[in-house]
Amino acid sequence: MKKIIFYIDSMQKGGANRVMANLVDFFTNKRFEVVLVNDIVATGDIPEYEVNPLAKRIILNESGTNAIISNLNRIKKLRKIILEEKPDCVLSFMGPPNVRMLLASIFLSCRKVVSVRNDPNREYGKNLIKKYLTNCIFLLADGCVFQTEDAAKYFFNKIRRKSTIIVNPVNELFFNTHSSEKRKNIVTVGRLFPQKNHKLLIHAFSLIAKKYPDEKLIIFGEGPLKNDLKDYACNMGIEKCVVFPGSISNVNVELSKTKVFVLSSDYEGLPNALMEAMACGTAVVSTDCPAGGPKYLLKESNAGILVPCNNAEKMAEAIEIMMSEEKNIFYRDQAKKKSIDFLPETVFNKWEEFLFEKK
Structure with missing residues (x-):
């Protein structure tokens, strides 16, 4: 043995x-x-x-x-x-x-x-x-x-x-999860640490929140920055539409109901949360952060939209593209195809x- x-x-x-x-x-x-x-x-x-x-x-x-x-x-x-x-x-x-x-x-x-x-x-x-x-x-x-x-x-x-x-x-559970016909909200999943740069995502959402009053930004995860991020959402005037539910065990279920998954990190290896969202057939937006993981996952396969790091305006634009039903369906299909590699x-x-x- x-x-x-x-x-x-x-x-x-x-x-x-x-x-x-x-x-x-x-x-x-x-x-x-x-x-x-x-x-x-x-x-x-x-x-x-x-x-x-x-x-x-x-x-x-x-x-x-x-x-x-x-x-x-x-x-x-x-x-x-x-x-x-x-x-x-x-x-x-x-x-x-x-x-x-x-x-x-x-x-x-x-x-x-x-x-x-x-x-x-x-x-x-x-x-x-x-x-x-x-x-x-x-x-x-x-x-x-x-x-x-x-x-x-x-x-x-x-x-x-x-x-x-x-x-x-990526766990087969994510591949086998039934995709919801009606998808809502912008979601991210990750520890509330500086690396994940959730403030960038909150800033980006604040730029478009008024256009989409029925959508919320949901940030799943725990970490030392939780209170700081809540204060930041309050300062941006969107505290009522930014939710911090903490860590969850049924990530696959939440992703299957999500309209847009966003990764806002300053750096990553190969981000699991992004890959899990793709396996669930969710439209994804990510920073083009080092060391090239999101670029490898999304660029050549056109499986999502890459945006520069620390650019809230570009991130907001990408999220808005994903809010279009036609574009959302296209990127969901592309993400699902690429996820076979995982x-x-x-x-x-x-x-x-x-x-x-x-x-």
Whole structure:
């Protein structure tokens, strides 16, 4: 029986964490021996994704005021786990976990694979020293998984030659959800963090809200900016038509009733929420943000409208286009066609093939 260790900081609800939870479930169900390692158990307002109970879970529980010492201790603990578990492969997600895993597994015989889940300029740094050091550490990996070609360009050619691009899988539930005949409202789904730039979306909606008195802007998600965003909507004079329901479990049902889904992020890897909306056959608008995920999803397939980052006027124009019934139906159909690329079986089989290929 093959064994794989997955490593990410936590399982709190977020795009990369969801993909890892799905991968843990897939490999566990395929009778792989699966170990999931996290730095911490998530607490607070953001809940965790459920982890397949057949997978072994280990929490490093290393925290402290000194970040350097904490990271060194995490590396030491992770190396001990790899030595004891003797996996065939170790896969890590996200910036700091990728670096820690590669340092922890130096000179160990298992296959080491890292996955870049966001804009590497944000995760690892733009300046030449940080970029060079990151590339040097990534040379230790046996394989790298990127979500877009733009993200891969951050790294040395030698690293790119042992890499692959794999899109995120979207749960079949989204493909199979019945599409509502009557669709209403502008919706977004995501953590209420600065990266998601919900203020841009609120600003854009404020420019057209009076034209569409029967439509609301619904922002699903939780996070530290919730009260700030409510105040911003109030300052823009649209507090009565901007709704903050919090996190929801039946995202597919809400998306199937949505007229327009909007992603307003400053940067993303390959955004799950956007892909899920497409799988539900929802018309989508997105910022053309680095590292090129939305561009990959929408541009060539004409599956949605891309707008510049931080441009409320262009975003408002795009939303207005989607409010036309004829255009809405066209973009819904295009989004649904493109979403076939995200079917779980196709995506997970690519992961298995890459993770366990011979060195």
